[in-house]
Amino acid sequence: MKTSFAFLLPCLSAALDPRCSQFAIDVTTNATNHAYGLTGIDNDINIVSFVLDLSRWATINQTGPSPPNLPVSGTFRIDVQLCVPPRGGGRSNTLHLLTHGLLADKQYWDVQEEQAGYSTLSYDRLGTGLSDKPNASTVVQAPLQVEILRAITDTALRGTLSPAVDRSPGSYSPPASGPIQPFKHIVHIGHSYGSFITSAFIGSYGELSSAAIVTGYIPNSKMGLFSLARFGLDYAPTNNPELYGDRTSGYVHHLAIYQSAGDFAD
Numbered sequence: 657m658k659t660s661f662a663f664l665l666p667c668l669s670a671a672l673d674p675r676c677s678q679f680a681i682d683v684t685t686n687a688t689n690h691a692y693g694l695t696g697i698d699n700d701i702n703i704v705s706f707v708l709d710l711s712r713w714a715t716i717n718q719t720g721p722s723p724p725n726l727p728v729s730g731t732f733r734i735d736v737q738l739c740v741p742p743r744g745g746g747r748s749n750t751l752h753l754l755t756h757g758l759l760a761d762k763q764y765w766d767v768q769e770e771q772a773g774y775s776t777l778s779y780d781r782l783g784t785g786l787s788d789k790p791n792a793s794t795v796v797q798a799p800l801q802v803e804i805l806r807a808i809t810d811t812a813l814r815g816t817l818s819p820a821v822d823r824s825p826g827s828y829s830p831p832a833s834g835p836i837q838p839f840k841h842i843v844h845i846g847h848s849y850g851s852f853i854t855s856a857f858i859g860s861y862g863e864l865s866s867a868a869i870v871t872g873y874i875p876n877s878k879m880g881l882f883s884l885a886r887f888g889l890d891y892a893p894t895n896n897p898e899l900y901g902d903r904t905s906g907y908v909h910h911l912a913i914y915q916s917a918g919d920f921a922d
């Protein structure tokens with residue numbers, strides 16, 4: 657009996673453990689961002705003006721003219737985690753493409769829980785985690801995030817998802833150093849701000865998606881109640897130079913974990 661248990665347990669855990677690989681891809685794309693003309697954020701004092709600016713009803717005028725267009729383009733390094741079921745199988749050529757919300761990065765997705773035989777790809781949105789962190793005021797905006805999601809989708813469908821930097825050599829088979837199989841279907845999944853990006857993507861490029869799931873998605877009529885002042889923001893590079901030293905203009909830090917309770921209290 658002892659021998660068969662010893663044999664069984666490693667097999668079970670291997671079957672449950674998806675093969676995950678962490679790597680970075682280079683995404684070349686362009687988008688039409690907006691020049692919002694808000695106060696730049698280069699220190700804690702600027703944040704006070706920024707929050708006051710955005711907390712006035714007149715600032716967010718959805719019926720007013722849109723701010724001027726600001727075309728952006730470039731090659732952005734995006735850090736991803738790709739997990740495939742250990743034995744392949746019918747669902748493994750369907751990829752769940754996960755877009756995370758604000759104040760987080762790709763690590764909060766519980767891939768093992770979610771996976772259920774599907775392949776998953778989670779990525780750090782531009783400006784977060786291990787991805788590039790360009791100017792937060794002008795470059796890291798929703799239109800560019802949507803174009804990055806389109807580019808990742810496109811490469812996954814065409815089988816051209818190819819690591820620029822492999823951070824986990826040997827842990828993924830076939831090796832992540834080569835191109836990864838074309839996926840047959842992509843299911844787009846978002847949480848919170850990632851749901852805004854996902855639905856904007858579906859609106860423009862729905863033909864690239866087989867299905868979409870949005871979670872933590874606040875209806876528009878409630879958005880005004882969600883006050884930015886509650887976030888207790890401060891300037892990230894001064895808050896923790898060691899942790900946020902790679903952030904520049906416009907990167908903010910959520911002051912305290914208990915602040916989140918206030919965010920959702922209403």
Ligand SMILES: *[C@@H]1O[C@H](CO)[C@@H](O)[C@H](O)[C@H]1NC(C)=O
Binds near residue numbers: 686687803
């Ligand atoms: C990207 O650039 C091309 C060529 O200039 C342009 O046609 C296209 O509209 C741009 N895409 C976006 C989303 O701005």
Ligand SMILES: *[C@@H]1O[C@H](CO)[C@@H](O)[C@H](O)[C@H]1NC(C)=O
Binds near residue numbers: 720
């Ligand atoms: C919003 O914009 C419209 C159109 O430009 C304007 O008539 C209206 O007064 C603006 N509302 C506020 C609160 O500024």
Ligand SMILES: *[C@@H]1O[C@H](CO)[C@@H](O)[C@H](O)[C@H]1NC(C)=O
Binds near residue numbers: 792793905
């Ligand atoms: C980012 O863009 C803003 C707005 O154009 C500008 O004021 C700021 O200096 C830029 N920051 C950096 C680090 O380039």
